Each structure stands twice: as structure tokens, then as C-alpha cells.
Amino acid sequence: MSAYARNLSEIVEGAQRIVGDYVRPQSNGLVWAWSEVHEAANDTILDLVNRTHVLKDVRVVSLRSGVNIYDLPPDCLRPLRVGMHGASGYVVLPKSMEEVDLEGVSRAALGDPLTFFLDFLKPNQIGVLPIPYRDGSSMARDSDYGLLRRVEDGVGDVLPQDSSRPLRVIRGVPIERSGNGEIIREVVSPNGNLRVHFVRTPAIMNLPGDYPDRDIPEWVHPDIKYGVAARLLIYRRGKLDRIKLERFSRKWLRAATRLQRISEYQGLPGQGARAM
Amino acid sequence: MELLSAYRKSLRVLIDATLLRAGDPSGERFSTECAIEAINEAALEFAIEAQCIIASVPVRLEQFEAIYDLAAINAAYESKDKDFGWFLRAEFIDDEGGSASNPPGRYDLLSAASVELFDRCDYALIKSDQPAWMHKDLLSPNKMTVFPTPSQSGGILPDMDKNLLVWFVGLPNSMAEVGDYPDDQIQAQYHAAIPSGAAARLLDGGGEEDLLLADALDLEFQSAVSRAVGEASRGATRYDSVRPV
Numbered sequence: 001m002s003a004y005a006r007n008l009s010e011i012v013e014g015a016q017r018i019v020g021d022y023v024r025p026q027s028n029g030l031v032w033a034w035s036e037v038h039e040a041a042n043d044t045i046l047d048l049v050n051r052t053h054v055l056k057d058v059r060v061v062s063l064r065s066g067v068n069i070y071d072l073p074p075d076c077l078r079p080l081r082v083g084m085h086g087a088s089g090y091v092v093l094p095k096s097m098e099e100v101d102l103e104g105v106s107r108a109a110l111g112d113p114l115t116f117f118l119d120f121l122k123p124n125q126i127g128v129l130p131i132p133y134r135d136g137s138s139m140a141r142d143s144d145y146g147l148l149r150r151v152e153d154g155v156g157d158v159l160p161q162d163s164s165r166p167l168r169v170i171r172g173v174p175i176e177r178s179g180n181g182e183i184i185r186e187v188v189s190p191n192g193n194l195r196v197h198f199v200r201t202p203a204i205m206n207l208p209g210d211y212p213d214r215d216i217p218e219w220v221h222p223d224i225k226y227g228v229a230a231r232l233l234i235y236r237r238g239k240l241d242r243i244k245l246e247r248f249s250r251k252w253l254r255a256a257t258r259l260q261r262i263s264e265y266q267g268l269p270g271q272g273a274r275a276m
Numbered sequence: 277m278e279l280l281s282a283y284r285k286s287l288r289v290l291i292d293a294t295l296l297r298a299g300d301p302s303g304e305r306f307s308t309e310c311a312i313e314a315i316n317e318a319a320l321e322f323a324i325e326a327q328c329i330i331a332s333v334p335v336r337l338e339q340f341e342a343i344y345d346l347a348a349i350n351a352a353y354e355s356k357d358k359d360f361g362w363f364l365r366a367e368f369i370d371d372e373g374g375s376a377s378n379p380p381g382r383y384d385l386l387s388a389a390s391v392e393l394f395d396r397c398d399y400a401l402i403k404s405d406q407p408a409w410m411h412k413d414l415l416s417p418n419k420m421t422v423f424p425t426p427s428q429s430g431g432i433l434p435d436m437d438k439n440l441l442v443w444f445v446g447l448p449n450s451m452a453e454v455g456d457y458p459d460d461q462i463q464a465q466y467h468a469a470i471p472s473g474a475a476a477r478l479l480d481g482g483g484e485e486d487l488l489l490a491d492a493l494d495l496e497f498q499s500a501v502s503r504a505v506g507e508a509s510r511g512a513t514r515y516d517s518v519r520p521v
Binding site for chain 1: 316317320324325347359361362363387411412413414415416417418419447450480481482483484487490491
């Protein structure tokens with residue numbers, strides 16, 4: 001942790017100080033209870049992530065034959081990108097139901113999914129079209145980080161492989177050989193499953209020593225107190241409170257905008273031509 | 277001739293100036309501890325806005341690992357210079373081999389801008405002993421994906437062969453002792469502005485008049501930040517697109 005990281009206790013006390021409600025460490029204030037400020041701190045970070053989309057993750061959703069509506073991962077705030085997960089994978093493009101209707105294509109058609117839609121569904125659901133005509137791989141051992149695995153059969157023997165072929169199919173699941181002949185990396189099923197990149201919810205802070213989600217840059221931590229204070233002050237009607245609300249909201253918006261711009265920075269395509 | 281370094285302000289000087297601007301020259305209202313925290317936070321804000329602190333960290337490429345958590349790698353780096361802020365640029369270093377058409381040396385990883393350019397879901401399956409691209413658009417801010425995925429691990433650090441050197445915006449070293457100075461990469465001509473930002477932070481918890489004063493001090497601080505942004509942009513447009521408004 002850098003010197004700029006702030007844990008829950010420090011964030012709560014920072015907010016208590018600037019709203020003028022600090023009494024002593026890890027205690028209720030005169031206006032707001034510790035638990036209220038604690039809740040506001042978690043809500044502030046969730047709001048930050050929802051606004052800036054800085055926390056991202058990827059998960060594989062197993063497809064089933066004949067089923068085209070699936071639950072999104074429970075920590076999904078918003079899908080970002082969907083694709084078929086496979087050695088011959090491809091991007092599954094978004095499409096609204098209005099487009100589907102205008103195109104007049106059958107919503108009952110079977111095939112490999114080519115588009116996904118979110119409208120007319122619950123917030124935690126995703127739909128794909130055409131409707132999958134076969135199950136995806138039942139082996140859900142994929143890793144975001146491409147971990148190497150030793151694949152064994154039911155009696156513990158290492159599965160055989162043919163070094164002359166980069167891909168082999170074992171029980172319907174292609175694998176790729178690597179290493180000394182014992183390490184095998186699962187690739188993916190050619191039948192495919194749905195690979196969903198999404199904005200994820202931040203880890204919640206429960207204890208005073210907990211820090212904000214580890215993927216939230218530490219240089220943002222000192223400004224979180226402004227967002228917390230603004231959430232608390234929104235219910236107050238006094239003149240001073242309104243002035244503070246305006247000031248802290250402005251500072252928090254500035255911090256959030258800065259984070260968003262920085263997190264969207266991809267490096268410039270032409271940067272290679274420029275000396276450091 | 278006076279050296280620029282003569283204008284540096286020590287933490288002691290910054291504390292006094294901060295308390296004076298906050299209307300508390302004797303420190304009866306704000307503790308030294310609170311003042312130091314506010315000064316460090318103001319220096320952090322200055323450094324982030326001006327992007328004046330640049331550092332680098334070697335990243336060992338691991339076989340079949342496409343995603344690298346740069347903040348964690350930097351934190352674990354023994355010779356860490358600065359805490360990680362955000363990614364700027366990456367170079368692949370090839371110290372041996374090569375040919376006339378592909379000489380050994382340093383190759384900048386081009387930004388893919390968007391992974392959609394690869395038109396594949398499982399781009400991580402494509403492997404090479406020399407990654408040529410990077411992208412960040414499907415990852416949290418501290419992480420980076422290289423493409424193609426390394427087919428072999430790089431040398432064990434400090435051997436840089438087949439590894440990456442990543443440049444990033446760093447966070448300023450924080451001050452704790454009264455004899456400390458702001459981070460070396462925050463130029464001395466801006467030290468005098470730090471107390472304005474710090475005092476504004478101290479006054480956040482005050483009354484109506486305090487907040488009026490805080491607004492004025494904030495303005496002065498932001499004015500210095502704007503000047504620093506202008507200075508930093510002279511020959512380094514490379515990261516202008518990420519510069520906060």
C-alpha cells in the first residue's frame with residue numbers, strides 16, 4: 001500500500017471531519033452514526049465504479065441447447081463485450097429487439113449465437129440469437145490468466161497428446177500441448193460458450209481496516225471522503241450544509257472524471273515513434 | 277545566479293505556510309499531523325494533474341501469461357522508485373539474437389486502442405516470443421494485456437532479455453519529517469502553491485467563511501496546476517489525451 005491508500009476507518013473519519021461531525025476515532029458523530037457513514041462510503045465507491053466503469057472482469061457463461069436467455073454473473077454491473085469462447089471464437093455483437101423486429105428474422109432460429117440483446121429482459125439477464133443448437137463445453141476450467149494445467153483422466157493418468165498437432169480433442173474438448181508432455185493447457189470448446197466481459201461490482205468494505213477494492217487506484221482514495229460527505233449532506237437543509245454539498249460534489253465529480261479519463265487511456269497507436 | 281533548487285520548500289516551511297493561509301498561524305486549530313496529511317494530498321493532486329512524475333518498472337514476461345497487474349508488479353519490485361499511478365508506455369527488450377532486418381534492441385509495444393481490432397474472442401491463444409501490442413480496454417486500470425501472448429518466459433530479472441520495461445505516471449514520495457522536501461519531480465517553482473491546496477483541504481471542515489477562503493485558495497492552487505500542465509505539455513504531447521480537463 002502506498003502512503004495515499006485510505007482504509008474504511010480513514011475514509012469515514014475524513015468524511016466526518018469535513019462535514020463537521022467528527023467526535024473521536026471509530027465513533028458515531030453527533031448527526032450521523034458510524035454505520036451511516038460506513039454505508040455511504042461503500043455506496044460512494046459503487047457509484048464511482050458505475051459511473052467510470054473502472055472495474056472489469058470476464059466470465060464464461062455455459063450455453064445450453066435450446067436456451068437463449070442466461071443469467072449474467074452476480075457481480076456484473078453492466079456487460080461490456082460478449083464473444084463466443086473458443087479457438088475459433090468471434091465477437092458476438094449487440095442488437096436491440098427493435099432491430100431484430102425490423103430485420104424480420106426468426107427469433108426461433110437455431111444456430112451459433114451471433115448477437116446478444118439486453119432489452120425486454122431482467123437487469124441481470126442476457127439473451128443471444130440465434131438460439132444455441134448445442135451445448136457448450138461442460139468443462140469449465142478456463143482461466144483469465146491462461147493458467148497451465150495438468151489434465152488427468154478418471155484414474156489419474158495424464159491424458160495423451162500428439163506433439164505433431166497443436167490441438168487435440170479429448171472428450172469433445174480441444175486442448176493444447178505445452179511443456180514437457182505433462183502440462184496441458186485447456187483451450188476451449190469449439191462448440192463454444194459465451195465469454196462476457198463486464199463492469200464488476202467493487203469489493204465491499206466491512207471492517208475499519210478494509211481498503212477499497214484493490215483495483216481502484218490508490219491515488220483516488222484521498223478524494224473518496226468528498227463523495228461520502230456529499231452523500232451525507234444531501235439530506236441537510238442548512239445554509240452551510242448546502243454550501244458544503246456544492247463544494248464537495250464538485251470536488252468529487254472532478255476526481256471521478258479524472259479517474260475515468262485516465263482509465264480510458266489506451267496509449268497512443270503512434271507512440272512507438274516517439275522517444276521517451 | 278540562483279539555482280532553482282534554492283526555491284524548494286521543506287515540509288516545515290510548507291506546514292507554516294499552510295497554517296498561515298488557513299488562518300491558524302499558531303496551530304491552535306489544526307494539528308501538525310492534519311497539516312502534513314493535507315500537504316501530502318495537495319502534492320498528490322498536483323502531481324496527478326500535472327503528470328510530472330514519470331517512472332519505470334521492469335516486467336518479467338511469463339510464458340502464456342497475457343495479463344499483467346502493473347501496480348502489484350511495481351509494489352513487489354525491490355528497486356521501486358515510485359508508487360504506481362497509471363500506465364504510459366511499454367517497451368519489449370531483446371538483448372540477443374536478431375538479424376539485419378530485425379535487429380536486437382528495444383521495440384515499443386503499440387497500443388491496440390481496442391481489442392476489437394483483433395476480431396477474435398480468444399486472442400490470448402495466439403502466441404509469439406515477442407509481444408508487439410498492448411491494450412487495456414477490457415481490464416481494470418492497473419492491468420495491461422500484451423498481444424500476442426508470450427510463448428516463452430523472459431529472462432530472470434534483472435536480466436531484461438525478452439522482458440518489458442513499462443513507463444508509468446508515478447505518485448509523489450510522501451513527506452513525513454519536517455526536513456523532507458516535495459518529490460524531486462515536482463519542480464521547485466510550484467512548491468509555493470502546495471500550501472494553498474493544503475489549506476483549502478483543511479478548511480473543508482470549517483464554517484461559511486472558511487469555505488469562501490477555501491474556494492479562493494483552491495483557485496490559486498488550480499492556477500498553479502494549470503501552469504504546470506502547460507509546462508509539461510511543451511514536448512510531451514504523448515499523453516495529452518489522458519490529461520484531466
